[in-house]
Amino acid sequence: MKQVKLICLQSGKEYSTSLPLWCSEEGGLLDLHFSAQFPLDKISSRPKTLWRYWEAIPIEHPSSVVSLSEGATPMHDIEIDGRTLKVKIEYMNPTGSFKDRGSSVLVSKLKEWGVSRVVEDSSGNAGASLAAYCAKAGIACDIFVPASTSPAKITQIKLYGAKVHLVKGSREEVARAAYSFAQQYHYASHVWHPFFFQGTKTFAYEICEQLRWQAPDSVVVPAGSGSLLIGCYLGFRDLKQAGIIQKMPKLIGVQAKNCAPLYEAFIRGDAFIRPCHAKKTIAEGMAISNPLRGTQMLQYIELSKGKCIAVEEEEIIDMLKILARKGYFVEPTCAAVIAGARxxxxxxxxxxxxxxxxxxxTGLKAVDSIQKITH
Incomplete structure (x- = not known):
């Protein structure tokens, strides 16, 4: 039996994973503590999905697994201004984004718990991903999204059978509406729920496996809600604690300059986030003015000796075009990350x-907005 426990980040109180919890009794954020194992011979012989790392994922029963063959995305070398950048092609996941990693593990746990209906809030990609995996598992799903969300993402969510709630206002107002609704149903939030990060951490596992079980020097990821940044830290930490890799890569978090609370805190040298006065940005997926796990993101960036970068709208548009001319059609939020890597x-x-x-x-999720900014 896998030894897993949940710990409240505020009080330090421990909770069993036998009950379907997404927050502590005090309403605090939960972290998951679990000793990951890496039997490399077994891993190499298994099918190419994230579930090849079974001993490193805190799900008890193989029959609980809800999978659409996510993970095992290729890594390409692309040249930017004469330098080589290695990129994982995460839009090749089943619903078109890296969020499928988190959704597969989270929904597997929901199935194991016997949860029948869930709530999520999202700028689009997390909602579409959760809706797909809930459809696969037969779990009812309510998704709250900003009214300004790309029509393609809303259509995708609806077709999976989820009920879509359009909310006028900021990303934070959407989250508040979902949080209120979640008092009735399980909150399968990609920010609140500790099991989501147990899926996104497999991104780090794959990087090291594709580098022959070596760690890279640095990893550049989006820093909106932190689902990939936090997942990266957890994944590399697992590998280091298991003795598979010898160093922790520097984590480089990227935000759009128009909405960059993490970057501003990093520049100030603060250990906490102050809500920023956000301007509109084409990188809608990372436009979060007061990220719930902001302090945790700052901590992990500091522990990895990394940094934050904020990119201008013009840099995002430029990179969107550069990537397209290399054969990669991505949405603006993705282009912002690669602009930060540049x-x-x-x-x-x-x-x-x-x-x-x-x-x-993938850019297929945002064709309308891409057309407007690149005409």
Whole structure:
């Protein structure tokens, strides 16, 4: 039996995973503590999905697994301004974004718990992903999204059978509406729920496996709600604690300059986030002015000796076009991450540094907005 426990980040109180919890009794964020194992011979012989890392994922019963063959995404070398950037093609996941990693593990746990209906709030990708996996598991699903969400994402969520709730206002107002609704049903939030990060951490596992079980020097990821950044830290930490890798890569968090609370806190040298006065950004997937796990993100960036980067709208549009002309059609939020990687390569990275990033989501989800900004 896998030894798993939940710990409240505020009080330090421990909870069993036998009950379907998404927050502590005090309403605090939960972290999951679990000793991951890596039997490399077994891993190499298994099917190419994230579930090849079974001993590192805190799900008890194989019969609980809800999978659409997510993970095992390819890693490509792309040249940017004469430098090589390694990128994981995460939009090749089943619903078109890296969020499928988190959804597969989270929904597997929901199935194991016997949860029948869930609530989620999202800027689009997490909602579409959760809706797909809930459809696969036969779990009813309510998704709250901003009214300004790309029509393609809303259509995708609806077709999976989820009930969509459009909310006028900021991303934070959407979260508040979902949180209120979640007093009746289980809150399967990709920010609140500790099991979601147990899926996104497999991104780190795959990077090291594809580098012959070596760690890269740095990893450049989005820093909106933190689902990939936090997952990366947990994944690399698991591998380091197991003795598979010898170092923790630097984590480089990227935000759009128009909505960059993490970057602003990092520049100030603060250990906490102050809500920022956000302007509109084309990188809708990372436009979160007061991220719930902001303090945790800052902590992990500091522990990894990483940094934060904020990119301008013009840089995002430029990178969107650059990637398309290399054969990669991505949405603006993804282009913002690679624009940040470009900045990091130019200003910070050593000549021989191995830098990895991700094409987090497909441009097919945002064709209307891409058409407007690239005409």
């Amino acid at each position: 900045r990091y390569l130019a200003e910070d990275a050593q000549a021989d540094e191995v830098v990895v990033s991700a094409l987090t989501s």
